[in-house]
Amino acid sequence: MDTLPRWLSEETSEALVEAAPRRRWGADFIEKNLRDLTRIFEDELFTTSMARKPGLYQLLDPRVKVFATVVLIGVVGCEQSLRTLAVTCLLTLLLAAACRLPLGVFLKRVSFVPLFTGIMVLPAVFNWFTPGTPLVMLVPEANLHLGPYHFGGPLAITAQGLQGAATIILRAGASVSFALILTLTTPWPALLRALRVFLLPQIFVLTLEMTLRYIFLFLRIATEAFEAYKVRVVGPATGKTGRRFIGATAGTIIAKTQRLSEEVYQAMLARGYTGEPRLLSPFRFRLQDGLFLAGVGVVAVLLLSWDRLGC
Template identity: 35%
Template sequence: MTDNKSIVVLPDWIQQPVDQEVIPVKSRSQSTRYLVKTIKDLTRVMADSLRSEVYARSNGLLQKVDPRIKLGAVILCVIAVSTSRSLMCLAILWFLSLFLMGLSHLPFGKIQLRVWGFVPLITFIAGIPAMLNIINDGQPLVVLYTFTSTPQLAGWYWPESIYISKPGLIAVLLLSIRVGLCLTFGVLLALTTPLADLVRALRILRVPGVMVVIMEMTYRYIILLLVIALEIFQARKMRTVGNLSLKDRQGQVFSGAGTLFAKSMFLAEEVFQAMTARGYTGKLVRMEVVGEGCSWQNVKSVLIRSAGSDCL
């Protein structure tokens, strides 16, 4: 009886024992951590942009207001914040922003943490020298240093003690609160208005139409280039094996930047040709959902023109 089972014979070089020391190799996660970090950063930026669009199209109070009215109101609020010298007035404006965020279904806790946790804090730290009596003299609050004798520098006599004055502290607090409130109203406007509507609302400020078109298309191109960059780095990560030297990692970054630039130029040319073929004359036309204020004659005219351009 014949045995149909095949016998696998290993080569001699595999069966030989390995006497040399095994050199440890860095793990994939360690050698490609810069790719992982870049992918995470790009993903976070895209997620923030998508989240802003979702908030802007939700069923809240400010989402239903005309973008031009919101833009004008925010400009007035920023002017009121910048010119106010009363902490009570600034506190009222802050509670007003929280009230509007709540009615607009926005996560005001996360927004306040992001707004007040960075820029106003940096402004307060940068304004610490302005608290001292050397710049703003007044009632002392905290004495930092007292000289034994009156110091003199270049003919200018220093005070006997250096302390944090009450007018200086109030001035720095007002500056930090103003910065935080201006950012709060700006974020409130951005999160409750789609960017396309917000850019078009700039026309009330007499911004030229060319600038409006450039800003709107720039934003769309940034999002598109983020998607392309994310795809490039994800493909690079999937094809990276083993440990890479610093020179190789730098080469990957430079080649990725060059590829992204080349794709952006090619994409810009394709988009311009497509817009020209569809009758672009320098003015963007927005397609709205058919409703009570939309005529079916306009819709049929658009469909006929689109069919004609496709036939050509």
């Protein structure tokens, strides 16, 4: 009876493990791309599951949710007081909790916009751009030339600049929060149909619908290409090989775009598509929708009144 060779039955020594070639930084680009693509699909499944939960927004008519979101975002745009804006941001968290959205995931998605907005409005806190009462003196005497512009004198952070920057950041955070709650609790076809009810141009709704479909179609193609490449590669991929593969994959996807777009459009026309989103169940305006709209109106009036009194 044949026995296993000694080299196959022996355990790998530490010397052989240490002598094995180490993977260079960036060689696992395939795994990173696969993880990123998988995360996008997981986010879409997460959105679908959130829209099916028995939360506050999930029980409402999509038309009511769209109208209420527009009203609340309009209220945020009219608010001037930082106190009122802070209360509105707190209201978005309470609304997210009422919709049974995971607050950790919700805050993670919302936090990017205030962070980016804060970076954009950072220069406004300095007295060179927003004169006012100095709060923190940074440089007693400065002399800076930026092309044709000259900045001289003391550099300080002003109260007016901080207030203006905080106002913009809180407005952006609250507006994005209301919009995110709407998109997380409403299925995409129902949201598009509700937008058409409010006379949004058909070409705009059609573009949104086709864009979403094509994004996931091409993501699926890219995922399959990465997986096929992964199972055929022996050993770690080099940076040059990875760049060549990424370029070839991008070129293949772009080449498929024109052909698939024409085929999909012809197939949609053959099945009677007219550009209008269709739903299996029609919209129904119920008592709870009317009560919610009344509540939104009361909250909007209270926030604006309190804002005017606080200014």
